[in-house]
Amino acid sequence: MHIDIDKDTCIGAGQCALSAPNVFTQDDDGFSTLVPGREDGGGDAMVKEAARACPVGAITVSEG
Structure with missing residues (x-):
């Protein structure tokens, strides 16, 4: 799984x-970031739900 966060x-x-x-x-400025070591989602079933929950669509999750 690949997770991309559009910081802009x-x-x-x-x-x-x-x-x-x-x-x-969230980083020191309050923006979304990945927990170190979890860049591939770590098998967490809630990653796609987290992407859907983003009110501005800043998170993209793709298989691969």
């Missing part, structure tokens, strides 16, 4: 971190 689109709503806290967190 992200508004720091934090819905991704609430949906999949083992994969997403």
Whole structure:
């Protein structure tokens, strides 16, 4: 699984971190980032839900 966060689109709503806290967190500026070591999603079933929960569509999840 490949996870991409568009930093230019992200508004720091934090819905991704609430949906999949083992994969997403927020950086010092409040914007979404991946938890170190979880760049591939770590098998977390909630990654796609976290992408859907993003109010501005800043997260893209693809297989591969």
